[in-house]
Amino acid sequence: MNRKALVVFTYAGQQEMVNRHHAYFERGGSDIIYIYPKDATLLAPKGVTGIAIGKSEHYGSELMQRMGIGIGLVAAMNYDTIAVVEGDSIVLRPIPDAQPSGIDCFLYDTNGDPQWKAKHYVHWPWLMSGATAYLVGRGLQAMVEAGDIERGFPDRMLGLCAERLDIELRHRPDLTYSRNRVDAPEYIQQARTAIASGAVFVHGLKTQLDIDAILK
Secondary structure (H helix, E strand, O other): OOOEEEEEEOOOOOHHHHHHHHHHHHOOOOEEEEEEOHHHOOOOOOOOEEEEOOOOOOOOHHHHHHHHHHHHHHHOOOOOEEEEEEOOEEEOOOOOOOOOOOEEEEEEEOOOOOOOOOOEEEEEEEEEEHHHHHHHHHHHHHHHHOOOOHHHOHHHHHHHHHHHHOOOEEEOOOOEEEOOOOOOHHHHHHHHHHHHOOOOEEEOOOOHHHHHHHHO
16 A cells, blocks of 8 residues: 655645645645644644644745755655645645655756756655655755755755755656746646646646636
């Protein structure tokens, strides 16, 4: 049996989003675990696990530490497959089994931008095995302790962590569609095409209007 967890990272002020998106998270058919700052006053839905870690911060060392500790904690729960998303994501189909190694994700190149050490932006969602999540959790925490946090951006931070640990990053547009926000006509159409082709995750949906636009 492949035990699965959907890990949802949320931020202060996202209670309405959690309430709106939770029904989509349930479509994944896995356990759901919300991770959020201690001062976020955010409530996980009744009967769903919520873990409060650190202080509110959208970008920076507090967020990076919460990611590392949170992913590490879930990895210690002996899940075989772990999917990691932000609160502005939805899940449309059952979460597939993770491959034993590597991370399935949606990649963008940093194109040699000197402000980043990482070669890729590793956009959420991230699908990985429990064993890989354990390595990622430890790797992220070690980077935070060293003050090496890629300016506090999660997608760059994970990219650099994976490169240093020699973890394969697989671009999976068949599995997920991801942008910072799916609001422009071309992005909406791209998301619709991905969904029609079987995508499980979509990331970058800030409002009900965004969700409605891609699910028409």
